[in-house]
Amino acid sequence: MTDTIGQRPWMTARETQAVFDALEAAGGADCARYVGGCVRNTLVGQGVDDIDIATVLTPEAVTKALEAAGLRAVPTGIDHGTVTAVCNSRPFEITTLRRDVSTDGRRAVVAFTTDWLEDAQRRDFTLNALYARRDGSIFDPTGHGVADALAGRIVFVGEPEQRLHEDYLRILRFFRFYAWYGKGGPDAAAVAACAALKAHVTTLAAERISKELLKLLKADDPREAVELMAQTGVLPMVLPEPIHIDRFKGLVEIEGEQLFETEPVLRLAALLPDDQLVATRLAESLRLSNADRDRIVAALAPAPKLKSWMSPREIRRCVYREGQASFRDRAKLAWAASNRTATAPQWRGMIALAEGWTIPVFPLTGEDVMAAGVPKGPLVGRVMREVEDWWIDHDFLDDKMSAIEKLKAVAQGLAY
Numbered sequence: 001m002t003d004t005i006g007q008r009p010w011m012t013a014r015e016t017q018a019v020f021d022a023l024e025a026a027g028g029a030d031c032a033r034y035v036g037g038c039v040r041n042t043l044v045g046q047g048v049d050d051i052d053i054a055t056v057l058t059p060e061a062v063t064k065a066l067e068a069a070g071l072r073a074v075p076t077g078i079d080h081g082t083v084t085a086v087c088n089s090r091p092f093e094i095t096t097l098r099r100d101v102s103t104d105g106r107r108a109v110v111a112f113t114t115d116w117l118e119d120a121q122r123r124d125f126t127l128n129a130l131y132a133r134r135d136g137s138i139f140d141p142t143g144h145g146v147a148d149a150l151a152g153r154i155v156f157v158g159e160p161e162q163r164l165h166e167d168y169l170r171i172l173r174f175f176r177f178y179a180w181y182g183k184g185g186p187d188a189a190a191v192a193a194c195a196a197l198k199a200h201v202t203t204l205a206a207e208r209i210s211k212e213l214l215k216l217l218k219a220d221d222p223r224e225a226v227e228l229m230a231q232t233g234v235l236p237m238v239l240p241e242p243i244h245i246d247r248f249k250g251l252v253e254i255e256g257e258q259l260f261e262t263e264p265v266l267r268l269a270a271l272l273p274d275d276q277l278v279a280t281r282l283a284e285s286l287r288l289s290n291a292d293r294d295r296i297v298a299a300l301a302p303a304p305k306l307k308s309w310m311s312p313r314e315i316r317r318c319v320y321r322e323g324q325a326s327f328r329d330r331a332k333l334a335w336a337a338s339n340r341t342a343t344a345p346q347w348r349g350m351i352a353l354a355e356g357w358t359i360p361v362f363p364l365t366g367e368d369v370m371a372a373g374v375p376k377g378p379l380v381g382r383v384m385r386e387v388e389d390w391w392i393d394h395d396f397l398d399d400k401m402s403a404i405e406k407l408k409a410v411a412q413g414l415a416y
Contacts, residue, residue: 003146004136005042010051011136015087019053020134022069022085023094027057032094033116033131033139040127043149044181053094054131056114059083062094080110098122103166117141124163124170125177126155152183160193168200169208171234176216179225186228195232202237209238210286217264221256223249226271235271238286240278243271250336258344259332266329269296270336276300298322299329306334308346312353313395319354320392327354362388363400364407372404372411379414386410 010016011034023032032055038048055062059075062083066073072086081096097119098110113119116131120141123129127149131139140146148155154177156163156170164170171194178186201209216222229235230245248270255261272279276297283293304318306327319327328351335347364387369380387407391397 003138005039005132005138006136008042008048008136010038010048011134013090015090016051016092018069018071018087019066019085019092019094022065022071023053023055023057023062024134025069026061026065027055030133031056033133035095035131036123036128039130039132039138040149040181042132043130043146044152051092053092054097054116054119055094056097058112059096062096081112100166121157122166123157124167124173126157127153127177127181129157149181152181153187154178154182154190155187156190156193160190161197164193164197164200168197169204169212171197171201172209172212172216172238175225175229175234176212176219178228179216179219179222182225191228191232194234198232198234198237201234206285206287210288213238213268213286214264217267218262220262221252222267223252239271240273240282242273244273244337245271247271247333247337250338250340251332254332254335254340254344254347258348263329263332265292265295266299266332269299269329270333272296272300274300274302276302295326295329298326299333301326301330306331306350308335308338308343308350310350315350315353316357316396317392319357320359320396324354324357324359360396360398362391363403364388368404369407369411372407374411374414383407383410383414 020032032053034051035054036052038051041048057065059078059081062085063073063075066083066085074084074086074091076082076084076093077095081098083094085092085094096112097114097116099113099115099118100122101109101111103109116139120129120131125148126142126145128145129140129142130145130149131141133139138146142157144155147153154174156174174190174194216225219225226235226248227245230243235243248267251267251270255263269279272282279296279300280293283296288296301322306318310318315327322330331347331351331354335343338347362384364384366380366384369383369387370376372383374380374383387403387410390406391403394402397403
C-alpha cells in the first residue's frame with residue numbers, strides 16, 4: 001500500500017516551503033498537512049493546480065503566522081476557517097481543522113478542532129479525505145482513501161445520505177468525481193443516495209450548480225457519468241427536457257477521437273433541446289456568463305441546417321453570416337448527431353475550410369450608396385443589404401467595380 005507521495009516539485013517549490021515554514025514557526029512540526037486534491041492527484045498521476053493545506057492553528061493564528069513571515073493573508077472564508085496565503089502571487093488555501101455543528105444542505109455552521117480524524121469525517125469522499133505531511137508521508141484516517149483513489153472508487157465518507165444532507169451539492173460532486181477519477185462501476189450506495197435525494201439539487205444556488213456542471217463536462221470523457229445522472233433522475237433536476245444524451249455522447253466521441261479538444265460549454269449545448277428560447281432561459285437561470293449564453297444559443301440556431309455534403313461555396317456563405325466560431329460549434333453538433341464515422345472526413349474538411357478562410361469585408365459603404373443617388377435614411381440600409389446579398393451569392397466577388405455597378409442598378413430601380 002502506498003504510504004507516501006514523496007517530494008514533488010509543487011511541494012519543494014520556494015513558495016510552498018515559505019508557507020509551511022511560517023505555519024510551523026507558530027504551531028510546531030506537523031501542525032499543517034497537505035489535504036485533498038493535491039494529495040489525491042499526485043497519487044493517481046494527475047497534475048496539481050491548487051495546493052490546499054489543513055492545520056490545527058486557528059484562522060487568527062494562521063493570519064498572524066503568515067504576516068509575521070512577510071506573507072499576505074487573505075480572509076477568503078474566515079467563518080469556515082479558511083485563510084488564503086499568497087506568496088509571490090501564488091495562492092495557498094489554508095483551512096483550520098473543523099467539525100460540523102449544524103447543516104441545512106446548503107450551508108454549515110462549523111466549530112474548529114485539533115482532531116485530524118474529526119476533520120476527515122466531515123469530508124465528502126474517501127479519496128478527498130487524504131492528508132500528507134510535509135515529508136510526503138500519507139495520513140489516511142478513513143483507512144480506504146489511498147486504495148479507493150488508486151482503484152477509481154468514488155465512495156462517501158461514512159453514510160452517503162448523511163454526507164448529502166450536509167451539502168446537497170455533493171450529489172453533483174459525486175458525478176463530477178466519477179467523471180474525472182472513476183474506474184469500473186459506480187458505488188451502489190452512493191448512486192442510491194444521490195437518486196433518493198435528487199430533488200434537493202433544485203435548492204442549491206444557481207452559481208454552485210453551473211460551476212459544478214461545467215467542471216463535470218470538462219472531464220476528458222464524462223459520458224458514463226452523465227448517462228448515470230440521467231438514469232438516476234439527477235440530470236433532469238438541472239437541465240430541461242428533452243435531454244439529447246446521444247448527441248452529447250457523439251460530441252464527446254469526436255472531440256476525443258478526432259479533434260483532441262474539450263469544450264464544456266458546447267457539451268452543455270449538446271445536451272439541451274433544440275430551442276433557443278429554452279437555452280436562453282437555462283443560461284440565465286444558471287447565471288452563465290453572457291459569452292457562454294450567446295455561444296450556446298448560437299450553436300442551437302435552427303437554420304441554416306448544416307450537412308456533411310455542403311459545397312465550399314455554401315460553407316463560406318454560412319461562415320460569413322455566422323462567424324467562424326459559431327460555424328465550428330454548429331458543425332460539431334451536426335457531426336455529433338450524424339453517422340460520425342462515415343462522414344468524419346467531410347466534417348473535418350468543412351471545419352478546416354472554415355478556419356482557414358479569411359472572411360472578406362464587404363467592399364461598399366453607406367457613403368458609396370448615397371453617392372449612387374440613394375437619399376440618406378432607411379433606404380441606405382435596404383440597398384446595402386440587397387447588394388451584399390448579391391455579393392455573397394457571387395461568392396464574395398473580389399471586384400469593387402462590379403459591386404458598384406450592381407449598386408447603381410439597384411439604386412436606379414428604386415421608387416423613392
